[in-house]
Amino acid sequence: MSTEARFQLFVKAGKDGKSIGDCPFSQRVNMFTGLTLNNSDVEIIPINTSDKPDYFLKLNPEGKVPVLVDRHNNNKIIPDSGEITRYINELFPKPEVHQGYSGPAIDAASGIFPKFAAMMTNKDSSKNEELKANLVAELRKLNDFLAANINNKYLLCDNVCELDCQVLPKLRHIQVAGTFYKSFNIPEEFTTLTRYIKEGEACDVFKNSCPPDEEIIWGWSKFFT
Numbered sequence: 394m395s396t397e398a399r400f401q402l403f404v405k406a407g408k409d410g411k412s413i414g415d416c417p418f419s420q421r422v423n424m425f426t427g428l429t430l431n432n433s434d435v436e437i438i439p440i441n442t443s444d445k446p447d448y449f450l451k452l453n454p455e456g457k458v459p460v461l462v463d464r465h466n467n468n469k470i471i472p473d474s475g476e477i478t479r480y481i482n483e484l485f486p487k488p489e490v491h492q493g494y495s496g497p498a499i500d501a502a503s504g505i506f507p508k509f510a511a512m513m514t515n516k517d518s519s520k521n522e523e524l525k526a527n528l529v530a531e532l533r534k535l536n537d538f539l540a541a542n543i544n545n546k547y548l549l550c551d552n553v554c555e556l557d558c559q560v561l562p563k564l565r566h567i568q569v570a571g572t573f574y575k576s577f578n579i580p581e582e583f584t585t586l587t588r589y590i591k592e593g594e595a596c597d598v599f600k601n602s603c604p605p606d607e608e609i610i611w612g613w614s615k616f617f618t
């Protein structure tokens with residue numbers, strides 16, 4: 394009997410090229426498989442994205458992680474975190490993880506990472522305050538959405554859903570790399586958002602997939618050298 398895992402999941406490697414790195418899209422899938430599959434179903438393969446091996450580039454010529462390979466479906470290759478979570482959810486629709494949700498929580502959350510990246514990659518110090526304010530405005534949207542749905546522990550209900558798998562890793566980047574490189578802190582007045590982050594930090598699928606802070610700091614370091 395084969396003990397080979399059904400799925401191979403290629404994710405960004407950390408600084409040492411071997412451990413799991415800081416990619417929030419990889420963590421999204423890692424969290425999602427934690428919700429929907431057994432650990433033994435997934436073989437995680439960290440890829441050094443600064444020196445990608447040829448076998449990986451053959452699988453995904455675009456060179457991005459995460460990538461999923463389904464050994465039970467002719468080694469079907471699925472690049473892109475959104476495609477991967479959709480594919481797994483079609484195969485395993487239980488538990489309900491609200492895959493494909495398209496309601497107001499999307500609007501409340503989707504601007505955060507682009508505004509964070511704009512702040513982090515900006516080289517013009519005269520724009521710093523404006524870019525920070527843009528990020529705060531997006532965080533306020535999420536805080537207000539959460540406050541309007543205060544009975545839910547997570548974004549859509551009392552369980553972690555697919556959207557939480559997208560949002561929580563990105564908030565972690567803001568907390569760790571935003572503070573380290575830009576002295577940015579999530580404003581204390583956003584108490585509902587802070588509560589949500591704490592709930593996320595406490596759940597197993599987040600804890601089990603979260604890279605160490607040093608990896609997140611290292612991941613952003615290329616913009617600060």
Ligand SMILES: N[C@@H](CCC(=O)N[C@@H](CS)C(=O)NCC(=O)O)C(=O)O
Pocket residue numbers: 405415416417418419442456457458459472473474475
């Ligand atoms: N749309 C993709 C984005 C993935 C992405 O940007 N991955 C980054 C790491 S966080 C990557 O692979 N970078 C390596 C490269 O671009 O060469 C997804 O959600 O899967």
